[in-house]
Amino acid sequence: MASVELVGVEKRFGSFSALQHLDLSVADGEFLVLLGPSGCGKTTTMRMVAGLEEATAGEILIGGRRVNDALPKDRDVAMVFQNYGLYPHMSVAQNIGYPLKVRGIGGPDREGRVKRAAEKVELGPLLHRKPRELSGGQRQRVALARAIVRTPQVFLMDEPLSNLDAKLRVTMRAEIKHLQHELGVTTIYVTHDQIEAMTLAHRVAVMNGGVIQQLDTPEAIYDRPANLFVAGFIGSPPMNLVPGRIAGGTFQAPGITIAGAFPAAGGDVILGIRSEDVTIAAPGEGSIEGQVYASELTGEAVLVTVSAGGARLIARAPRSFRGGFGSPIALNVDAGKIHLFDEATGRRIA
Numbered sequence: 519m520a521s522v523e524l525v526g527v528e529k530r531f532g533s534f535s536a537l538q539h540l541d542l543s544v545a546d547g548e549f550l551v552l553l554g555p556s557g558c559g560k561t562t563t564m565r566m567v568a569g570l571e572e573a574t575a576g577e578i579l580i581g582g583r584r585v586n587d588a589l590p591k592d593r594d595v596a597m598v599f600q601n602y603g604l605y606p607h608m609s610v611a612q613n614i615g616y617p618l619k620v621r622g623i624g625g626p627d628r629e630g631r632v633k634r635a636a637e638k639v640e641l642g643p644l645l646h647r648k649p650r651e652l653s654g655g656q657r658q659r660v661a662l663a664r665a666i667v668r669t670p671q672v673f674l675m676d677e678p679l680s681n682l683d684a685k686l687r688v689t690m691r692a693e694i695k696h697l698q699h700e701l702g703v704t705t706i707y708v709t710h711d712q713i714e715a716m717t718l719a720h721r722v723a724v725m726n727g728g729v730i731q732q733l734d735t736p737e738a739i740y741d742r743p744a745n746l747f748v749a750g751f752i753g754s755p756p757m758n759l760v761p762g763r764i765a766g767g768t769f770q771a772p773g774i775t776i777a778g779a780f781p782a783a784g785g786d787v788i789l790g791i792r793s794e795d796v797t798i799a800a801p802g803e804g805s806i807e808g809q810v811y812a813s814e815l816t817g818e819a820v821l822v823t824v825s826a827g828g829a830r831l832i833a834r835a836p837r838s839f840r841g842g843f844g845s846p847i848a849l850n851v852d853a854g855k856i857h858l859f860d861e862a863t864g865r866r867i868a
């Protein structure tokens with residue numbers, strides 16, 4: 519096990535800058551998730567740690583050792599890819615044992631380790647099968663077993679669950695979390711799925727445009743997003759974001775007036791409020807008056823989209839909510855749960 523550090527790392531492909539001055543420190547045993555939209559530089563970051571891509575500038579350290587010039591095989595990392603990368607002509611046992619074979623470990627030692635790794639991911643009875651004779655979830659487990667068969671210093675996982683159906687993804691997510699906890703191996707995990715990031719990570723690095731936007735615990739990222747990008751990216755449904763002005767301690771937008779403990783220094787801001795922090799009131803009794811635009815039963819709640827002035831806000835209502843299209847409705851917001859962002863810079867103000 520080991521820490522992983524990226525210090526001032528940059529990556530350019532020709533004239534295109536994919537990563538700009540990345541500083542990232544992953545503690546020994548930590549589960550760190552790189553989260554962001556397509557093209558933000560997650561995979562490139564991981565490939566540089568693995569040694570599959572060279573950093574244009576900066577230093578990469580594994581266990582305190584500079585590895586910029588080390589070959590992938592000398593970095594003692596194990597990767598799990600989105601498409602699993604299994605060898606089709608090899609059996610499950612041969613696939614799992616491959617990292618041992620290339621390191622010259624054979625005989626009963628290899629056999630024993632393969633068996634133990636397979637048992638950990640409940641593949642014991644399938645060791646003789648070929649990958650084509652397995653389900654997607656079973657293939658995924660073979661890839662995991664191959665990663666854990668020799669306790670590397672670091673696991674690197676690149677969207678390992680994205681080829682699985684929704685139900686299996688939830689099951690495998692818990693398995694990965696349990697396995698990482700049990701083995702305690704430092705893990706860097708790439709995903710564009712915020713639920714995966716929030717549920718798995720000790721800390722999440724939210725990336726956009728080759729820059730880390732925020733690096734913190736899932737709770738902190740959800741409760742105190744550092745800027746508009748993070749606020750809009752994390753949460754389902756996404757945070758309500760309403761452009762407006764603060765004047766005399768009151769937030770004002772067309773059709774919306776919210777009095778609260780706003781900073782005296784006003785100006786143009788974006789007010790953020792999550793759907794669960796918005797409550798529904800009778801018409802005339804809320805700080806936001808509007809009409810029902812749509813209501814959607816999600817199972818345990820109803821998401822009510824409300825048109826108010828020029829904005830649309832989503833409130834999470836109890837499942838008993840009844841309100842037809844266009845009916846008048848009022849909303850109140852929990853003043854303590856309001857997020858404020860600078861309109862010009864997108865940065866969090868409060």
Ligand code: ATP
Binds near residue numbers: 557562
């Ligand atoms: P995804 O979720 O789609 O895999 P990502 O966040 O992992 O996206 P990267 O694969 O790291 O993104 O790519 C980051 C940026 O670098 C993208 O704009 C991509 O087009 C660019 N890029 C990646 N590899 C190369 C390459 N070999 N040559 C040129 N540009 C590249």
